[in-house]
Amino acid sequence: MKTEARFLLFLCFLMMMYSCCKDQEFVNHTIANTSLSLPKSMVVKKERTEDSQVYSINAGNKHIGYIYYGDYKPFVEDNYMVTVEPEIFEKFKNNRELRAYFSDNSDRDYRNGIYNVNYYYYDTINKHRAKIMMPKKMNKGFIGIHFDSVDIHQNKMAIIINDLNEENKELFLKVFKTIKFNP
Template sequence: MKSKNVNLKTGYVFILLNCFLIMLSSCCKNEKFVTHRISNISLSLPQSFVVKKELAEDSQVFSINARNKRVGYIYYGDYKPFEEDSFFITDDKELYEKYKNRELKAYFSKNTERDSKNGIFNVNYYYYDTINKCRAQIMMPKKANKGLIGIHFDSVDIYKNKMAIIVNDLSEENKELFLKIFKTIKINSAQH
């Protein structure tokens, strides 16, 4: 009889946990979005997100905060496009052994040129998309716990300022959410 009660209790806990997870995952889907403006850029974020101006010297930096946690940043000004260059690929075993555990990571490959061109050892995926008639570079992590979510515009005004959003909270919910947020970005064409 005890085993039936334990199975029944386990079943109830499982059902309650699933209901809680469904409610949690749908919280941002039903949340109202609010438009934020930074210079000639506007974007919509969930109402629960707070955008706060941070101290910066050569560009404008804003933190994106959700539930008392910093999830990312918005950069406006001089910001480099996304790229991964803190590693090298080699077909030389001695060179690989010398550098594989250092700050500059080494990867061994029998076809260095192909693997380099295809970004085999990159932490993120990169692609271009058109967001409200402007070309943007999108960055998405390859693995759930490593990399960044981001968008980069190479020129957003007549002064060739750049704009980037970098998100380091890599939950599946945030990946979906920020891809939606990226689609809301509008660049004022009068200044572009």
């Protein structure tokens, strides 16, 4: 009896694993000299732009992110300031466009990104250096990747995901690993 129960439990486990994995079939997409794999449930749509190529990533009727190819600035969080001056902090602390922080060592805190919304780190993907962006908190920030030069014209490429949840974080870390550049 125990053997049959274990077998039945094992069979249920395999069926659950199959149903979870079945929904995550990946499809290859090509943008200029770049290819990447996204889940079959996501659609990539070219947007109208003048100076670079922009593609929206959609899941159902929802925009979850964008792919930028061409002249694109790397990730920068410059909408805040860190100061040691109480007068300056008081002047800007209620400003909606520029967040202000008070610190006893503003240079160190700014250089180390203490008040950034996202974490940043570098990785090598398909022999190209990539800057990865991950939110410090799941309800703020973005998930993204940026390549500084992907072809002979020094075009840049970035993918930015604004639909933040733990599932998308894990999914797009896998998607980033599928990026390939053709000469």
